[in-house]
Amino acid sequence: GAGVSQTPSNKVTEKGKYVELRCDPISGHTALYWYRQSLGQGPEFLIYFQGTGAADDSGLPNDRFFAVRPEGSVSTLKIQRTERGDSAVYLCASSTAGRSTDTQYFGPGTRLTVL
């Protein structure tokens, strides 16, 4: 079946603008994760959804970052008043049920560039 998809693949914006990044998980996966990967680094956890609710948002860096998953499937990561430091690849992953035994399957990411 289809894997995790993310749109757009690349996003260029200007400092101070608002952006939305979309993630379509594997069909039937109830758990969804967002990670951020800065240049030369490994992915860093942002937020985890179990169904429609955010089970763990401890990785969100500040209140400019917000994510939703209103119907328990597609998720949108929203960044307000973007800063140059927000430039990174934003990765989304999904798993069957979020159990520690479940594999997280990743999408290809969205590369965000803030000018």
Add this chain to the structure above:
Amino acid sequence: AQTVTQSQPEMSVQEAETVTLSCTYDTSESDYYLFWYKQPPSRQMILVIRQEAYKQQNATENRFSVNFQKAAKSFSLKISDSQLGDAAMYFCAYRSALIGNEKLTFGTGTRLTIIP
């Protein structure tokens, strides 16, 4: 908090040879999972192999195997018969077995180059 350290930013290996990538981690937990992910230029993270901490036997997946040393908190990846398609960034990752702590913690990665 858990940390994962990959001390080799870059490695290279001749095609068909064997290479070992190193990973150490720090945790106070006794039950957890360890992973190696591969990230080619397409950016998509692909699971290579996983190890459950409660299992003493080292995991193996075809040409990929791990050397898991729980007491030393070491988790290295061995790639045998290296192929050109193995060229990628490799990330070691940790995941707690505790419910409510499902996030992955990654190292900084090792870039593997395969020399034809």
